Amino acid sequence: MTTYSHNYKLYLMSKTNESKLYNLIKKTIKTAHFTRVESYTINGIPDLNCVYKGSEFWLELKANDIKNCNLSKYQINWILQHQQHGGLVFILNKTLSQSALKLYTLDACAELREVLCTTPDARGVIEVFEYIIKAK
DSSP states (O other), X not given: OOHHHHHHHHHHHHHHHHHHHHHHHHHHOTTEEEEEOXXXXXXXXXXXXXXXXXXXXXXXXXXXXXXXXXXXXXHHHHHHHHHHTTOOEEEEEEETTTTEXXXXXXXXXXXXXXXXXXXXXXXXXXXXXXXXXXXX
């Protein structure tokens, strides 16, 4: 197997797992408004815009075990610019090896900071959303 095909298979697996994470969120949090974004014209825009209990925020969904969650330079740049203007952005990673939901923020130096680790189920999703609205 070539490196290209191996990397492409990992990419497809990650996208499938991110879709599963989105479906879990949508099924669990019924009192929120979600806008799923898959943009090929705006580099770096997060996957999901959420309005929940009066708070608006963005979520970048990831499903991997990579140390920096495999954020691209475009994603980092978009998040940093949005935060500089007062916007809320979080990275939600469903780790594969630890079977956990990990919530991260990105600091001004572009370093990920883990702010919550919880179970990868409906209860964990609720914990994530409650944490986010309190972080406002």
